[in-house]
Amino acid sequence: MHNGKARAFTNIALIKYWGKKDQQLILPMNNSLSLTLDAFYTETSVSFSKKYTADSFYLDGQLQDEKSTEKVRRFLDLVREQSQFFEYAIVQSQNFVPTAAGLASSASGLAALAGACNDALGLNLSDKELSRLARKGSGSACRSIYGGFVEWEKGDSDQNSYALPVPSNHWEDELAMIFILINDKAKDISSRNGMQRTVATSTYYTDWVKNVDIDIKKAREAITTHDFQALGEVTESNCLKMHATTLAASPPFTYWTPNSLKAMNKVHTMRQAGQDCYFTMDAGPNVKVLCQKKDSQKIYHELQKEFPAEQLVMAYAGKGMETLETE
Numbered sequence: 001m002h003n004g005k006a007r008a009f010t011n012i013a014l015i016k017y018w019g020k021k022d023q024q025l026i027l028p029m030n031n032s033l034s035l036t037l038d039a040f041y042t043e044t045s046v047s048f049s050k051k052y053t054a055d056s057f058y059l060d061g062q063l064q065d066e067k068s069t070e071k072v073r074r075f076l077d078l079v080r081e082q083s084q085f086f087e088y089a090i091v092q093s094q095n096f097v098p099t100a101a102g103l104a105s106s107a108s109g110l111a112a113l114a115g116a117c118n119d120a121l122g123l124n125l126s127d128k129e130l131s132r133l134a135r136k137g138s139g140s141a142c143r144s145i146y147g148g149f150v151e152w153e154k155g156d157s158d159q160n161s162y163a164l165p166v167p168s169n170h171w172e173d174e175l176a177m178i179f180i181l182i183n184d185k186a187k188d189i190s191s192r193n194g195m196q197r198t199v200a201t202s203t204y205y206t207d208w209v210k211n212v213d214i215d216i217k218k219a220r221e222a223i224t225t226h227d228f229q230a231l232g233e234v235t236e237s238n239c240l241k242m243h244a245t246t247l248a249a250s251p252p253f254t255y256w257t258p259n260s261l262k263a264m265n266k267v268h269t270m271r272q273a274g275q276d277c278y279f280t281m282d283a284g285p286n287v288k289v290l291c292q293k294k295d296s297q298k299i300y301h302e303l304q305k306e307f308p309a310e311q312l313v314m315a316y317a318g319k320g321m322e323t324l325e326t327e
């Protein structure tokens with residue numbers, strides 16, 4: 001029996017990963033830059049054993065069916081191929097999310113699984129190698145290997161596509177992100193399918209790719225100079241550009257719902273009233289508000305005027321993936 005366990009926190013992209021040039025290896029079309037957060041995380045343990053006759057996956061104590069096990073099984077196959085250790089495994093994952101808001105994250109999940117496999121099989125992978133491995137499970141997972149600000153270098157091969165920390169002199173500790181959990185039933189298009197359709201059909205996609213390098217540069221500069229307004233502006237504008245590509249896809253689609261728009265409008269109104277806050281959104285209806293820690297309570301209370309406390313989650317910068325003691 002070979003056992004390992006790890007914990008990884010989720011990350012939210014300020015400059016988004018949107019589109020792949022290689023579906024199998026998960027090589028992205030563009031660099032992305034994220035902030036790892038402390039509010040949502042996954043703990044995963046894995047046991048490889050000769051005794052097992054198939055892989056099984058338990059999520060929050062529930063045995064998952066074939067379909068939900070698929071991503072995990074494909075990832076285990078990669079690990080087996082890389083390590084030349086051919087045993088089946090039992091994977092047990094626990095998602096720690098403050099509410100049952102469907103915020104289960106593939107970023108924290110696959111980063112924790114990569115860490116647990118590394119631990120179980122004694123692979124001794126460096127952070128860079130772990131990032132490459134996690135990337136092949138889910139692109140955004142390669143950024144959850146590290147805490148704070150992280151940039152995923154797109155690269156052009158399995159070898160050179162991985163994430164690295166962005167030096168910030170601990171500036172991330174002065175920031176906060178407030179999640180507004182939107183319960184509207186959104187169109188169910190996974191990020192994987194959404195980005196694939198966008199790359200294949202969106203007439204705005206080439207402009208997205210052109211612009212994203214400029215946005216990455218602006219974000220890096222803002223992080224170096226600790227310029228919150230500049231980081232907020234580029235975060236919000238990059239998110240809007242990503243979401244614009246989905247409207248120009250065929251068939252067109254959007255992740256926005258009426259309540260997402262209400263949240264985005266609220267952020268704009270607050271900003272006009274002098275509050276320093278900016279939003280971002282991913283492949284779902286939730287809205288995340290980037291602000292400075294010193295303003296976070298005030299902004300949280302202001303948001304509470306529109307959204308009940310159950311829909312709001314305060315998050316601060318989180319740590320990188322870490323291994324845990326197995327029981």
Ligand code: DP6
Nearest residue numbers: 013016017138139140191192282283
């Ligand atoms: C919109 O990492 O979930 O959140 O690589 O297909 O597993 P796969 O996609 P995933 O995509 C995340 C897309 C995003 C932007 C981001 O996190 O950068």
